[in-house]
Amino acid sequence: MPTTAADLTRFIGREPERLDLEERKQVAGSWIALELYSPATLPLRRIEAIAESPAGCIQQLNSRGLDARRFEFTLLSSPY
Numbered sequence: 896m897p898t899t900a901a902d903l904t905r906f907i908g909r910e911p912e913r914l915d916l917e918e919r920k921q922v923a924g925s926w927i928a929l930e931l932y933s934p935a936t937l938p939l940r941r942i943e944a945i946a947e948s949p950a951g952c953i954q955q956l957n958s959r960g961l962d963a964r965r966f967e968f969t970l971l972s973s974p975y
Contacts, residue, residue, distance in 0.1 A: 923973040
């Protein structure tokens, strides 16, 4: 089961709704960042950062030059 940041980064760019059951179990308890909806941007619902905390997601977004204020942070629950 992935637990390292390097393992979790393979989920970046994926749609949370399209994760299969095994993938969902692997990321349960992780935080994800999704771009906030706005009529001006109409963002895709893609995982832009994934980490063990919202602060970790913010760090990932900042390292990619993205403004963390434009993202919502959601804790992924277990599929059960």
